[in-house]
Amino acid sequence: MAKIVFKINGKQYEADGKFGPDVSLNEYIRNVAELRGTKAMCHEGGCGACIVAVRAALPPTNEVKLFSVNSCLVSVLSCHGWEIITVEGVGNRLTSYHEIQSRLAKFNGTQCGYCTPGWIMNMYSIYESKKNSITQNEIENSFAGNICRCTGYRPIADAFKTFANNPDQELINKLIDVEDLSVLRSCGKRCSKNCHHKAKNDKETNINNDNSWCVIERSDNKMIVVDCGKRKWFKTYVLDDVFKIMSKNNDYKLIAGNTGQGVYHVDDYPLNVIDIFNVSELKGHTLDVNLVLGAGMPLSEMMELFLKISSENEDFAYLKAFYDHMDLVAHIPVRNIGTIGGNLYLKYMNNDFQSDLFLLFETVGAMMTIAESVIDMKAVSCTNFLKTDMKRKVIINIMLPPLSSKNTKIKTYKIMPRSQNAHAVVNAGFLFRFKRNSNLLEKATIVYGSISPKFVHATKTEGILAGKDPFIDETLQLALKSLDKEISPEEAPPEPSAAYRKMLAISLYYKAILNLCPDDKIDPKFKSGGEAIKRLTSRGTETYDTDKSVWPLNQPIPKIEALVQCSGEATFSNDLPSQPDEVFAAFVTADVIAGSVISDFDTSEAFKLPGVLAFYTAKDIPGDNSFTPVNCTLLNFHEEILCTKEVKFYGDPAGIIVATREKIANKAAKLVKINYESIAKSKPLLTTEDVLKSSEKDKRITMNRTMKPEEVGNDVKYVVNGEFKLESQHHFYMEPQTCVVRPTEDGLEVISSTQWLDLTNVAIAQSLNVPANSVTVVVRRVGGGYGGKITRSCQIACATALVTHLLGRTCRFIMPLETNMKTIGKRLPTSCNFEVGVNDEGEIQYLKNIIYQENGCSWNESMGYTTVNHFRNCYDTKRWYIEANAVMTDTASNTWCRAPSSTEGVAMIEYIMEKIAHRIGKDPLHVRNVNMVKEDNPVPDLMHQLMKDSNYNNRLEEVKQFNEQNRWRKRGLKIIPMTYDLFYIGPYNSLISVYHGDGSVIITHGGIEMGQGINTKAAQVCAYMFGIPVEKISVKPSSSITSPNSMATGASVGSECVSFATMKACEIILERLAPVREMMNNPPWEELIEKAFQIGVDLQASYMYSAKDDVKPYDIYGACALEVEVDILTGNLDIRRVDLLEDTGRSLSPKIDVAQIEGAFVMGIGYWTSEKLMYDSDTGKILTDRTWTYKPPGIKDIPADFRVYFRRNSKNPFGVLQSKATGEPALCLASVVTHALREAVRAARLDAGYEDQWVDIQNPCTVENIFSAVGHKVEHFILK
Ligand SMILES: Cc1cc2nc3c(=O)[nH]c(=O)nc-3n(C[C@H](O)[C@H](O)[C@H](O)COP(=O)(O)OP(=O)(O)OC[C@H]3O[C@@H](n4cnc5c(N)ncnc54)[C@H](O)[C@@H]3O)c2cc1C
Ligand code: FES
């Protein structure tokens, strides 16, 4: 039987027909090879968690290359002859760690660690393939496809840039600093150069470096046919074979890189899958008159070629611009195997696809060769290709014409919602061919993408331009007006609005003219409008004091798990090796308007899928159908695990389908049909606005809290009022919502990705009607939670436990991203209506603010109380009236999302301060100052300090000058203050066990390690208390056995409370040891412990932090200055510099706190700029449910210059060991970006002649919303 043969980390594997086309390399690596270091999240090439390296001989030359791929996009049957390297193969505990792994660990480039293997593998591929020939900038540019939600990217970028051939001095210094740091190995020892664990020889590293890797004969190009039962997989090498298969089969699909499924998901493969990746006739290039590119050429290879040919051949100089454009297409792992033909065919199949290749090729009038057989070939234009019948045809090549730059000018643009790895909002290509020795146009080509499926050329405008000089105002206006008439985009939610895309398309024409126009024909102020924003390679500094006298407390050390995270040895819930007979579960969701009523389920289609085993509904739940038991603190209302009757929101989970494979369960879930007794007729109420307008207003709005004024001022000179809206945010944890439940001899073992052990324990026990002590919940670590796994994870855990309970088999539930986006609630959207009376100085005489927060479909997790607290920020509130209302809407029940209520509270009041300042014409800083709490408030000093550190006043002047000199580029610089009102929740315990054998210590606690460094902080506290090195301490998984009844880890306080409990538990042991120590005259720790053991001292102690402890709430102070630059003609932005000062008290662990601050801030930047959620207003269906449509920030969206300062000489008399919490506050400071953006937009509007009126940029400040706030008019687009 034919097989696909490949190697993983040097070991040979064979995949036969048992593995169909839908088995990805990722599934194979994790579930068959059992190498769980490689992760997965989105399964569509959008997150990078799954990246592995591949070494393979690539046609046409068969040169062996090493490159990265997204293992989620590669079918395992595509891997014939490949040597695959996973993170375990790069370095591990048994061999040694690779320098990339140890540097990332030392630079603190990991938090939860779930994304880390993907980063390592991408860097490894770059490092191995380009050793010593890559610059810092190129390195930073190479991670468009890797998302990290925790770190804010800065430490990752720094660590990797040290491998560049031109690291700057700052980085070299950092490298020297961190080289002194040793990181803990999983063996519990510090890494040192001569560690005996290091690999003794190359064999141990698993990766063969010689050429014996190739597991098949390189010259053997015989077709392989893998019989997968119903389907066949053809691995072809020559075109003739491809045509032969196509001629005999109607039902077929060609596959090249197979990355297209990342854009258009493939639910079902046809009967015949033809792998053409190695077909020699589709490879390579020729250059005679035209440049002919084989359609099977991967995009990375094409880009390299563009770079080379553009520098060598003047007729193809335009390919440099194409290279730059392609640099914004997808990302390196996709481009490494994604081919030209595949991209163009995606456009063919889906005319609305914003294909950048199609755009580029059509702009220069490229021709394509389409073949019906090896001899029957035809050349067609790109537009005619779209009309060609492609049945049984293959794209063979693309021919690019020579275009001399002497008489041809070309400019292309791609406008995206974030800096990299996003499809175009609008893309555009412009070609102007001039008559010989003339300013007049012979021909203009104007091509746009993302207007409407059929729109390619602005034909009428092209016609108008012929014979004209494009670089004079008259022609420009003519062209713009013509474009205005002929561009008519279709609404295509969740794509940006048609109005924006139309104006953007027009603006891009103007931008191209600005770019190409000779200098003497244009006002110099306009020139910078022609370029896309080019940001500098990022940098960052961290400034803090450290008190060596208390080390290891306050010592800057890397996370204790950093190294195992970098090697993939750190395990997450779904990394439990395959269990005998295990099954997979998925939710069947009620995809219908809220209020519809379920009658029954039709599972017949689902059960036709081989491997589908069972289906359960609410009726199968033996106990309470609730995953929010109200006997757990914070929860007041039951929420159903599975919907019984009335659907609460579009996507409400109503059933569980169980199958033998994850993919089958997810596929089968879509095949279950839910029948409804009735379908709701009225539109869902999705927003506060909808509810306020509805007849259900009274029952859907509850007042949570009011705060009344103590007095009212009577010097009212101005009244400022308005409405401010903040939208929602998806947590975007990289580890999906996951639970694995195993049957044990006395109940269930629940390995859950939860932030809350106790809730999981209670909810499962009550839903299954079993004793709580039969349910053991274990959490090693969580791959990012940010609040989204506090209560919501419990629904998944209950569902998984139900399956195991009923079937008696291990069950895994890994929630796909799309289901997650649909069924799991998010940050509460908040809005407020306010009115403020102020005097001439802006001092508030009265303030009334009515807040609405959208809870979604349940009242649980209302935030009114704390929102009111945070709204007060650092200001004197005695004249304020605040009212907070919770609003029930028809969406999934919303939940805490990093810095919940504080983000909203601080943003609302800072918005009001800015608006007052604008109204009275005073500096916002002045307005803030007059309203500050006057006594005992360090914020004014912090602001003053930050203004000094950030050189604020001088830079304001520079910004002013820049804005005067640039009509279409504007900068804004703003600063905001923060007081974050920290409160404690609990209880949390910590259990310390000291081992007499060697004095080593184990901590296990009731908190959850999810990247925030709780384990490292606990270990540092313990080491400090016992006076021993940190490496003597190991922190074990959290479990409901050792930490029953523990509170959810969240609200920034988990680390502190666990540190407190650790300190107290250590004190108990120290007290027991005191007499022994005295007796032995202060002996070494190991001897002390041995002796204590011998005389019967209990060396284990537990302490539970609770509200009765003497730990008082306190305030965290901070300030942030941010400078942004906006491309006014597109709405794109670049955060040029951020200075952030935070009061961390005496930090328990400075490196961890810097990382918390940076990570929180960047998550805030995402919230305010690129993360937009959209729902269908008729049905309530979420439209932004994928990485293709939802855009958290990437590595090039972070501040280009990010400086973090801790408040100097700060100590906290109330906190734990004088520290302050850092997990969330910095996120509140991120709203400063909105003010800086508004300032930039304001400058542009003033230039356009608008009055200086207050202008809102709708939140989030996406490219669309920024652009729209400018108020562009065609008449504004001039040259002189
Ligand atoms: C995360 C991500 C981001 C992306 N971003 C962008 C972007 O910003 N801009 C953009 O333009 N594209 C983008 N893409 C699309 C990407 O360029 C394509 O996925 C890739 O080029 C497809 O090539 P492939 O070889 O993998 O095609 P495959 O997935 O193998 O095939 C795609 C289709 O093309 C057909 N096909 C392949 N080769 C031929 C041929 N020679 N003749 C006839 N039919 C053929 C196949 O039958 C299939 O139907 C993105 C993709 C991903 C996954
Ligand atoms: S899982 Fe492959 S890119 Fe996200």
Ligand code: FES
């Ligand atoms: S460390 Fe990157 S997602 Fe958590």
